[in-house]
Amino acid sequence: GEQVEQRPPHLSVREGDSAIIICTYTDSATAYFSWYKQEAGAGLQLLMSVLSNVDRKEEQGLTVLLNKKDKRLSLNLTAAHPGDSAVYFCAVSESSGSWQLIFGSGTQLTVMP
Amino acid sequence: ETAVFQTPNYHVTQVGNEVSFNCKQTLGHDTMYWYKQDSKKLLKIMFSYNNKQLIVNETVPRRFSPQSSDKAHLNLRIKSVEPEDSAVYLCASSSGLGKNTLYFGAGTRLSVL
Numbered sequence: 001g002e003q004v005e006q007r008p009p010h011l012s013v014r015e016g017d018s019a020i021i022i023c024t025y026t027d028s029a030t031a032y033f034s035w036y037k038q039e040a041g042a043g044l045q046l047l048m049s050v051l052s053n054v055d056r057k058e059e060q061g062l063t064v065l066l067n068k069k070d071k072r073l074s075l076n077l078t079a080a081h082p083g084d085s086a087v088y089f090c091a092v093s094e095s096s097g098s099w100q101l102i103f104g105s106g107t108q109l110t111v112m113p
Numbered sequence: 114e115t116a117v118f119q120t121p122n123y124h125v126t127q128v129g130n131e132v133s134f135n136c137k138q139t140l141g142h143d144t145m146y147w148y149k150q151d152s153k154k155l156l157k158i159m160f161s162y163n164n165k166q167l168i169v170n171e172t173v174p175r176r177f178s179p180q181s182s183d184k185a186h187l188n189l190r191i192k193s194v195e196p197e198d199s200a201v202y203l204c205a206s207s208s209g210l211g212k213n214t215l216y217f218g219a220g221t222r223l224s225v226l
Contacts, residue, residue: 034214038154043117043203043217087154091215100146100170101215103156 002027006090006104014112019077021107023090026071030092033066034101035075038087047075047088080111116140119204119218126194127226133180134189134221136204144210145187147179148203150220156203162187163210191223199225 003026013019021035034049048064050057057064063076073090090104117138126132138145144163148156160179161168167179176192191198201220207213 036215041219043205043219044215045217046214049214089156100158100161100168106154106156108154 002030002092002102004090004092004102004104006107008107009105010108010110012110012112013080015081016079019080019084019109019111021075021088021090021109023073023092023104024071025073025092025102027092028068028071030071032093032101033064033073034091035062035064036089036091036103038089038106040086044089077109080109082111082113085109085111117204117206117216117218119202119221121221122219123222123224125224125226128195129193132191132194132223134202134204134223136187136189136218138185138204138206138216140206140208140216141185142206142208142216143184144207144213145181145184146205146207146215147187147189148205150201150203152200159189160187161210194223194225196225199223 004023006023011019031052035047036044037047038044050064055066061078065074087106087108089106091101093101120135146161147159149159150156158170159173162181178190180188201222203220204218205215207215
């Protein structure tokens with residue numbers, strides 16, 4: 001079955017710096033890719049999602065890149081600020097309408113003032 | 114704005130007791146889920162419930178059972194808790210299976226003494 005690896009597990013950056021989180025997956029049939037943010041004591045909240053026909057998507061300081069050849073998904077936070085401090089998860093699912101999203105292991109991002 | 118409501122926020126109990134967690138969504142979604150998040154933030158799908166169809170992750174112990182009265186409610190019962198059940202239980206909903214955005218509740222933190 002699908003396996004997703006996410007790295008790094010912990011990431012500290014200074015305010016204004018960029019932060020990059022990477023996920024790799026194993027199933028070439030994977031067709032739906034998303035990033036979620038979990039703030040302390042809260043549930044997960046969707047940041048962005050892309051389908052497999054999209055290589056790059058940018059929204060409000062976030063950039064998602066999808067490299068299907070290398071089976072790699074990345075999230076780039078440009079100009080991070082302390083409010084971005086949270087745990088970030090990638091999540092993928094198959095094109096067959098699989099009933100579940102497969103989540104990465106999470107990245108704890110800390111943005112220092 | 115919260116649209117997936119979980120109660121209680123916290124629950125402390127002893128080994129062998131029965132517990133029940135509630136989840137309600139006001140988004141009109143037809144699919145609901147339960148996830149378990151361990152102390153390392155790893156997320157594991159437990160159940161999904163779509164149009165009265167229950168899909169169970171085969172790794173979930175039989176002491177766990179979902180209970181649904183209608184498509185807006187999906188409760189989780191644990192018949193006889195064990196120490197390894199200590200975790201945060203996250204409820205989520207979506208409009209259909211597969212590629213759709215998941216909307217999460219804030220979670221119920223269970224501590225088993």
